[in-house]
Amino acid sequence: xxxxxxxxKYLFRKEGQNVTLSCEQNLNHDAMYWYRQDPxxxxxxxxxxxxxxxxxxxxxxxxxxxxxxxxxxxxxxVTSAQKNPTAFYLCASSPRTHTGELFFGEGSRLTVL
Amino acid sequence: xxxxxxxxxxxxxxxxxxxxxxxxxxxxGNEYVYWYRQIHSQGPQxxxxxxxxxxxxxxxxxxxxxxxxxxxxxxxxxxxxxxxxYYCIVRDTSTGGGNKLTFGTGTQLKVEL
Numbered sequence: 001x002x003x004x005x006x007x008x009k010y011l012f013r014k015e016g017q018n019v020t021l022s023c024e025q026n027l028n029h030d031a032m033y034w035y036r037q038d039p040x041x042x043x044x045x046x047x048x049x050x051x052x053x054x055x056x057x058x059x060x061x062x063x064x065x066x067x068x069x070x071x072x073x074x075x076x077x078v079t080s081a082q083k084n085p086t087a088f089y090l091c092a093s094s095p096r097t098h099t100g101e102l103f104f105g106e107g108s109r110l111t112v113l
Numbered sequence: 114x115x116x117x118x119x120x121x122x123x124x125x126x127x128x129x130x131x132x133x134x135x136x137x138x139x140x141x142g143n144e145y146v147y148w149y150r151q152i153h154s155q156g157p158q159x160x161x162x163x164x165x166x167x168x169x170x171x172x173x174x175x176x177x178x179x180x181x182x183x184x185x186x187x188x189x190x191x192x193x194x195x196x197x198x199y200y201c202i203v204r205d206t207s208t209g210g211g212n213k214l215t216f217g218t219g220t221q222l223k224v225e226l
Contacts, residue, residue: 102159
């Protein structure tokens with residue numbers, strides 16, 4: 001089935017460790033996005049990429065890094081510089097055309113102990 | 114992007130129509146209205162979008178007022194599975210950033226027996 005796969009679904013890490021969240025899509029979409037969601041809050045954009053080997057900062061990029069070496073993959077690294085990394089992380093993709101339709105994965109819940 | 118205002122929460126009886134309002138009084142001519150929903154601990158799901166005319170698909174109907182300053186998402190026969198947070202988003206996706214959407218806190222719809 002076509003879709004977006006995020007892994008792992010749940011992740012526990014110690015404070016000060018870098019963590020990489022995986023996002024893979026087989027929808028042949030050009031654009032991919034990472035959002036963060038805190039309890040009771042809306043989604044905030046971390047990074048997005050409209051094409052391979054190119055990405056832009058979103059509203060809350062500090063403490064995060066991404067890469068886009070392949071069209072299908074857009075991994076997110078939560079670095080030790082992120083002051084409050086415990087959150088629900090959502091990856092999305094969309095066609096290059098400006099339809100406003102995002103396809104989301106099931107999310108990764110990161111807990112930093 | 115224009116700001117949207119939605120009620121924090123709403124209740125609806127199962128089988129009845131759920132009418133979710135959204136105010137976007139500062140919307141500009143090129144901005145579309147998008148609706149997404151997010152079931153607890155899952156990724157958001159696209160529902161529908163429109164510019165001026167009313168729209169309908171298999172999930173819902175979108176009614177946009179003539180002055181475009183507000184809209185209503187209608188779920189014609191709500192079921193328990195429609196319990197979710199519903200997000201109303203306004204965006205001109207033809208500008209830079211592609212399908213970069215901003216999700217607020219939305220409306221928590223609770224469908225009850």
